[in-house]
Amino acid sequence: MILEKLSLLNFKNYTEAQLSFSEKFNCFVGNNGVGKTNILDAIHYISFCKSYFNSIDSQNIQHDLPFFAIQAWVNKNDVVDEIYCAIKRGHKKQFKRNKKEYERLSEHIGLYPLVMISPSDSELILDGSEVRRKFIDSIISQYDKHYLETLIAYNHALQQRNALLKYFYESRTFDALSLEIWDDKLSSFGEIIIGKRAAFLDEFTPLFNKNYAFISGNNELASVDYLASTKGKPFKEVLQSNLDRDKIVHITTSGPHKDDLEFKLLNTSLKKFASQGQQKSYLLALKLAQFEFIKDKTNTKPLLLLDDVYDKLDEHRFTKLIELVSSDNFGQVFITDTHLERMNRLFLKSNTKHSIFIVENGNVNQHG
Secondary structure: OEEEEEEEEEEOOEEEEEEEOOOOEEEEEOOOOOOHHHHHHHHHHHHHOOOOOOOOHHHHEOOOOOEEEEEEEEEEOOEEEEEEEEEEOOOOOEEEEOOEEOOOHHHOOOOOOEEEEOHHHHHHHHOOHHHHHHHHHHHHHOOOHHHHHHHHHHHHHHHHHHHHHHHHHHHOOOOHHHHHHHHHHHHHHHHHHHHHHHHHHHHHHHHHHHHHHHHHOOOOOEEEEEEOOOOOOOHHHHHHHOHHHHHHHOOOOOOHHHOEEEEEEOOEEHHHHOOHHHHHHHHHHHHHHHHHHHHHHHOOOOEEEEOOHHHHOOHHHHHHHHHHHOOOOOOOEEEEEOOHHHHHHHHHHHOOOEEEEEEEOOEEEEEO
């Protein structure tokens, strides 16, 4: 799979940009704050129908303008697809493939797999459980349509159950039959989600361990554990046993929406006890395992986006990373950096097909 061309109109700090890419490495070079990451974010839209960094689409429109548009041409199995995304203030998102608009954006997820490695990945360790659930859900959704549909249905049932609990609380009434309808739906969808998350981690963990050993250069025991809030009990039973508490706080206090991942190194908490270097190796291994897992499941090499990785990794880890992604196991790579000389040295040494783009305050031009 190759992203051949990208066109931007009024997207973030780009009034207009037209880019044609190398089939292997594409490097965007410029000072901090000039818009290198914005190009990667536009590519992320092509895969996930949304920004990697900002969930509010309208905030990605260039200041004081009415809309933005992203257009891309992706070659997959020697067939070129045209992808079009447009956001107009106050209007529904437009998303088209080969000029045909999707009825549901979920139909697009997984067609053009992508993995992003960014400084913001540290949130996986430092932030709350929602970030880690999104991480695992985004991976499974790229190869399992049924999982994504079930997740959407679960979230709808959860909203309805919470609304009913709130109504009971405010009206000082209770209708067990009405609640049971949503309990049945929620538990049915929830059991599927829990089962698929657990099965995913069984397959994912060996890939993660392999990549951690490669990046760190040692045999420290690293693990990713799935913490299901149901703790192995049937979800319907858990809902019933927690009902009194749910009625008091008028929300659903257990289920897949409360699950978490526990990151460990040498059987201790990564967040509490690991060094910054160990945390960086762990995060990088997670993302590389994500790439390998999606590639195996979809039989497609995902686009790999590397944002500001040199400044966030030490020389050893950066060299290991570039050595790895230069191999035939990886496909098209997009990378941002602040030093042109460093990128020139890198590609001179590896003799890899590449394009370098110079980025200056909303303008981007191919170098050389």
